[in-house]
Amino acid sequence: MKKFVNDPAQFVPEFMKGIALANPGLLDFNAEFQMVTRKGGVDKSKVSIVQGSGSGHEPAHVMAVGPGMLTGACQGAVFAAPPVDACYETIKACNSDAGVLVLVNNYQGDRMAWDMATELATAEGINVRQFWINDDVAVEDSLYTVGRRGVAGNFFVIKACGAAAEQGKSLDEVEAIAKKVNDNVRTMGVALTSCIPPAKGTPIFDLGEDEIEVGVGIHGEPGRRREKIQPADQITEELFEAVASDIPFNSGDRVAIMVNGLGGTPITELYVIYAKAHELAEKAGFTVVRNYVGEYCTSLEMAGASLTILRLDDELEALLDAPAETAARIF
Amino acid sequence: MTDISQERIERAIRTTCATVLRNEHYFSDLDGLAGDGDFGTSLATGFRVIDKEWDEIPKTDIGAMLLKISMLVSKHVGGSSGPIWGTGFMKAAMLTRGKTSITLQELADMLGSAIEGIQARGGAKLGDKTLLDALIPVHEKLKEHAAGDGDVCAALCEAAAAADSAVDETRNLVAHRGRASQVGERSANTPDPGIVAIATILHDWCKDCGLAQTPNAAEVAKATA
Numbered sequence: 019m020k021k022f023v024n025d026p027a028q029f030v031p032e033f034m035k036g037i038a039l040a041n042p043g044l045l046d047f048n049a050e051f052q053m054v055t056r057k058g059g060v061d062k063s064k065v066s067i068v069q070g071s072g073s074g075h076e077p078a079h080v081m082a083v084g085p086g087m088l089t090g091a092c093q094g095a096v097f098a099a100p101p102v103d104a105c106y107e108t109i110k111a112c113n114s115d116a117g118v119l120v121l122v123n124n125y126q127g128d129r130m131a132w133d134m135a136t137e138l139a140t141a142e143g144i145n146v147r148q149f150w151i152n153d154d155v156a157v158e159d160s161l162y163t164v165g166r167r168g169v170a171g172n173f174f175v176i177k178a179c180g181a182a183a184e185q186g187k188s189l190d191e192v193e194a195i196a197k198k199v200n201d202n203v204r205t206m207g208v209a210l211t212s213c214i215p216p217a218k219g220t221p222i223f224d225l226g227e228d229e230i231e232v233g234v235g236i237h238g239e240p241g242r243r244r245e246k247i248q249p250a251d252q253i254t255e256e257l258f259e260a261v262a263s264d265i266p267f268n269s270g271d272r273v274a275i276m277v278n279g280l281g282g283t284p285i286t287e288l289y290v291i292y293a294k295a296h297e298l299a300e301k302a303g304f305t306v307v308r309n310y311v312g313e314y315c316t317s318l319e320m321a322g323a324s325l326t327i328l329r330l331d332d333e334l335e336a337l338l339d340a341p342a343e344t345a346a347r348i349f
Numbered sequence: 350m351t352d353i354s355q356e357r358i359e360r361a362i363r364t365t366c367a368t369v370l371r372n373e374h375y376f377s378d379l380d381g382l383a384g385d386g387d388f389g390t391s392l393a394t395g396f397r398v399i400d401k402e403w404d405e406i407p408k409t410d411i412g413a414m415l416l417k418i419s420m421l422v423s424k425h426v427g428g429s430s431g432p433i434w435g436t437g438f439m440k441a442a443m444l445t446r447g448k449t450s451i452t453l454q455e456l457a458d459m460l461g462s463a464i465e466g467i468q469a470r471g472g473a474k475l476g477d478k479t480l481l482d483a484l485i486p487v488h489e490k491l492k493e494h495a496a497g498d499g500d501v502c503a504a505l506c507e508a509a510a511a512a513d514s515a516v517d518e519t520r521n522l523v524a525h526r527g528r529a530s531q532v533g534e535r536s537a538n539t540p541d542p543g544i545v546a547i548a549t550i551l552h553d554w555c556k557d558c559g560l561a562q563t564p565n566a567a568e569v570a571k572a573t574a
Contacts, residue, residue: 101424102435130432130470134423134439137466138416141443 019219026216030073030093037080041345044084048111051104054080055090055111065183065192066090066112067176068120070105071128072097074215075236077346078172078315086342087180088121089114096215096318097237099127105135109146117145117189121175121196123168124152147189149196151175153205153326155264156233156241169236170278170315170326171203174338181340199334204264206257207324209234210247211282213317232256236280236317250287254294257325262302267329269303274310274338276326281316283323288312291323299327308338352450353501355411361554362399362418368553369396369546372572379542379568383524387428388542395426395434412446415439429471430543433480436470437463453499457491464488478524480543483512487551502558509551509562516540516548516566540568549573 023029031049038047038054045054053070060066070092071079080091090112094100100108105120112118118139122132132148139146152163153171160167175196182195209231212221222238225231230253233241242260267273277292279285292311299306307330315324328334369376369392376389398421399406406421407413415438423435441459445451451459464484473479487508494504523537549572552564556573564570 101420102432103420103424106420126429127432130429131423133470134419134432134436138439 019214019216021214021216023216026219029216030095033073033076034080034093037345044343044345048107051092051107052094052100053090053092053104053108053111054083055108056083056085060089060112060114062115064114064186065116065179065189066114066118067179067183067192068108068112068118069122069172069176070094070100070108070120070132071123071125072099072237074213074318075315077313077344081346082173082176082344084342084344086184086340087176087344089118089183094127094131096217099125099131102131102134102138105131106138109135109139109144110142113139113144116183117147119179119183119189119192119196120146120148121172121179122148122150123172124150124165125162125167126164127162145189147193149175149193149200151196151200153200153203154233154235155204155206155260156235160235161239162235162237167235167239169205169207170276170324171200171205171328173276173278173310173314174203174274174326174328175199177342178334178337180342181337184340195333195337198331199328202265202329202334203326204261204267205276205278205324205326206232206260207234207236207241207278207280207322208232208253208257209238209241209280209317209320209322211319211321212238213281213320215318230322233260234280234317234320234322236315238317238320250290251294254291254325255298257291258295258298261325261327262298262304265329267302267304267327271304272307272330272335273299273304274308274328274330275299275306276310276314276324276328278310278315278324278326279313280320280322280324281313282319282321285312288323291325295325307335351499351501352452353456355408355414355449358411358451359408359414360557362414363403364553364557365550366396366400368550368572369393370400372546372549375572376542376546379540379545382539384542388430388546391427391430392434392546395422395424395431398425410446411448411451412442412444415442415445418442433467433471436466437484440466452495453491453501453504454495456501457488457495460484460488460491476519476522478519478522478541478544480541480547482519482541483515483544483547486511486515487547502555502560505551505558506555506560506562509548509555510565512544512548512551513565513569515544516569519544540566545569545572 380388
């Protein structure tokens with residue numbers, strides 16, 4: 019294993035410290051709970067949007083904190099849910115008169131930690147609710163879930179809820195938007211290689227030199243099947259078919275398309291996938307009004323990608339258009 | 350009716366740490382019969398932290414103490430046992446905020462609330478061959494004594510016997526929750542390590558009352574020895 023790691027046990031606090039130091043005008047960092055919140059504190063008149071999950075998926079979670087996005091987030095160890103006290107402290111730090119909405123990706127560990135934290139915060143008189151994201155069409159149940167997993171579609175839920183909260187929408191309204199996005203977003207991923215959690219030091223699953231895992235989870239969980247590597251267009255067709263047929267999307271739909279890199283795939287390859295996905299979307303009669311090509315939810319250095327399609331209406335389109343600023347900037 | 354002092358609850362927690370640490374490998378061995386063999390180690394990892402950080406755990410009142418223990422258990426006990434056991438402590442903590450002593454009825458209520466919380470968290474019910482199969486009859490015993498003689502030690506010792514009986518009563522059931530459920534029929538004819546752990550802890554609490562009893566289930570006899 020060759021990685022930029024000092025002590026594997028310090029990997030998460032060290033990268034979080036780096037994110038905080040690189041974004042002094044944007045984020046406050048609490049080392050004890052591995053938590054970041056928006057600089058300048060919480061606007062008590064607006065709904066706070068909170069998230070927290072295992073590390074290793076960046077820029078997901080902590081790097082999605084900022085105006086128009088998350089209010090605060092906490093990190094667990096690599097691929098492990100954050101501890102209950104960190105979740106509880108994050109809710110408390112983001113407490114707002116307008117309420118707190120916790121966006122939880124559907125994994126058992128995350129759900130149990132946030133359940134407990136929500137219960138504790140509620141007992142303290144905090145107005146907090148949870149919403150579970152489950153956009154992955156690959157498998158119904160997995161190693162870490164009852165029901166579908168939450169993956170890259172998470173970005174759209176955060177983006178839309180963050181924008182709605184910024185506009186001063188109520189907790190009920192923001193929650194309804196979370197549901198609308200989740201009901202209309204679908205994702206499936208494919209892995210070309212495994213990833214290596216720093217503390218483990220070895221790949222979390224074995225994949226032959228010429229094999230790919232179709233429907234892989236963002237923790238390397240098994241997907242639908244393992245098959246031989248194929249030309250990019252064929253893999254994209256397989257992903258597109260699985261995603262587009264799921265809700266199903268219909269001819270005439272206005273959609274956003276995301277091609278998300280899993281950490282170890284160059285952006286050029288993501289654009290090869292995007293080119294085919296865009297063509298397939300047009301062929302299916304969809305109007306592609308927005309696109310997102312890059313890394314939004316990764317799995318350490320896993321080579322691979324996921325395809326997400328979101329069905330839009332005027333409301334969601336406007337929310338995606340609204341300004342936002344996070345630590346995951348590109349300029 | 351005698352109140353249960355905070356000091357007595359602190360002692361019960363210390364006893365629980367000792368019980369869990371003493372049986373670390375044994376509980377894992379039991380888990381290995383149908384589960385993934387990590388139950389004892391998972392539990393011990395959490396209770397070792399409680400033992401080590403005992404002096405730093407707030408003792409202003411029972412609720413504050415149990416809430417901290419709940420956080421440590423949730424954080425350090427591995428697998429689903431962390432949130433499950435942590436939820437039990439959390440529910441008990443919520444009913445004891447600001448209190449420095451409780452009645453037996455309040456102890457029964459704490460356990461009742463813990464049971465509800467655990468059911469909600471893990472989705473298990475009576476007969477699923479989980480720790481609830483021990484906790485539910487234990488709750489009944491505490492309620493009986495709270496409504497009757499109010500004798501704390503008598504209640505704990507009968508509760509220990511009830512949890513102990515649950516080991517044999519559930520032995521032949523097929524697990525429906527937790528890792529053991531994944532092996533289906535293979536989980537029959539094995540004791541549930543969570544039930545054994547609850548029975549063992551209660552027997553050790555009973556010993557603290559100076560009323561040691563002989564366990565019925567072979568596994569509990571071995572774990573209390």
